[in-house]
Amino acid sequence: MRDLVSPDRLGPRLAGELGDERWREFEATLIAGGKSNLTFLLQSRAGSVVLRRPPTGERLPSAHDMGREARVQRALAPTPVPVPGILLEERTGDLLGVPFYVMEKVGGRIVRDELPAGYAPGPADRLAMADALVDVLADIHRVEPEAVGLGDYGRPAGFMARQLRRWRGQWDASKTHDVAELDELGARLTGAVPATRRSTIVHGDYRLDNCMLDEARPATIRAVLDWELSTLGDPLADLGMLLFYWREPGEPRPLLTPAVTRGPGFPGRAHLAERYARRTGADLAGLAFYEAFAHFKFAVIAQGVAARAAAGAMAGQTFGDLDDEVRRIAAEGLTVIDRRG
Structure with a gap:
């Protein structure tokens, strides 16, 4: 190391x-x-x-x-x-x-699979944590890129179509075998790309464990981390990713990402979406597309992680056989389209 x-x-x-x-x-x-x-x-x-x-x-x-x-x-x-x-x-x-x-190094807590003992012990605390997460995402999307020197940080025009092409290309570059569910999901998304109604700074991987929470106050976010995928584009792509990561009780435990929100007391995805709409005034019609795209994107990421781990490029980290996980995520994305599209 x-x-x-x-x-x-x-x-x-x-x-x-x-x-x-x-x-x-x-x-x-x-x-x-x-x-x-x-x-x-x-x-x-x-x-x-x-x-x-x-x-x-x-x-x-x-x-x-x-x-x-x-x-x-x-x-x-x-x-x-x-x-x-x-x-x-x-x-x-x-x-x-x-x-x-x-x-x-920002002081605080990163919450992953379990809440620390005594931290956010009740439903009110967990609701406040969820609301803070949404509110900071809204703050990101309210920043004017030009005002902070990021006017050339990305190409908002055609953002979602370009994202689909990019991640389909990443899949072609990293896959070891065909996955029918992922191919179908990519094809259905390509045929249903919505027009971009608003362009903002996009984090690209916004979720609870990419944020540092205050040591004592779960409703305070001390830092947003992991800006690797950030750009300028459609802010609903961020909301779709957040909802993908936000697991609810009874849903499968993911292999690569934490799922503390499967526990009791956390609000569901509908609450997060509704709060985001209230904070930003965003029209969430067609949100299912962005949620399904998040499934496609993360299935490709999972394949990339598997390939790098197999090649010994992850500093000794191993994640097991991710083939079933890639297929499960893609199938879940198809369900999102069928249920809400």
Whole structure:
């Protein structure tokens, strides 16, 4: 693992950038949860920071762009959207062999499969946590890209059609065998792309465990993390992803993403959608398309994770056989279209 962060080379650079010689020596720990880019906690006598870098091995085109992550976080720093500050960015790859950046370590909690003991113990707390999650998403979508220097951060025109082409291309580049359900889902989505009614900053992977919650107040989000897939586009794509990740009681436990919201006391997806509509004034007619697209996109991501893990490019993380998971996610996406389309 040391070769992924190269302390002998990175330590002196950190010491210089942060103005503290104690950063010449540090310990690096892989933070659990990252299935794409790798996230390391760096700890020294001077404190703690977080490093983000791509996985090892061959990477799909346009994936794992560290510069974009750092840029959007810098741009959002003065807005109501909570993001960690960027401390160091290295774009050339000369230091670690890949581009990377280092950001502040924000104090708080990341909630994954279980709530910490005594944290958000009742339904009111869990409702407040869900509402905070939706409200910050609405804040992201209210930021004017041009006002924060992100007017050229993406191409909003034709966003969803382009997203479908991109993820179908990613599937073709990473699949090891055909999956009929995924092919059908992609075809049905391609034939039903809605017109974009509004364009905003899009996070691209917005969910509960990509947010840092306050240590004591579940209704406060301290930071939004993992901006790898961010761009300019249709904000309903973010809402569709959030609803995909938000599991309800009785639904299958996903293999790759946490599902704490399957537990008692959390509101259902309908509540999240209704609150988002109230906060933004968005028309949610046709939301089923975006939910189904989220299934397609994540099924492709799951296949990519499986391929990278099999190639040993995930810092020793393994996730088991994901073939059934890819098929299950795609089939669920078809159900969404049939039920609501």
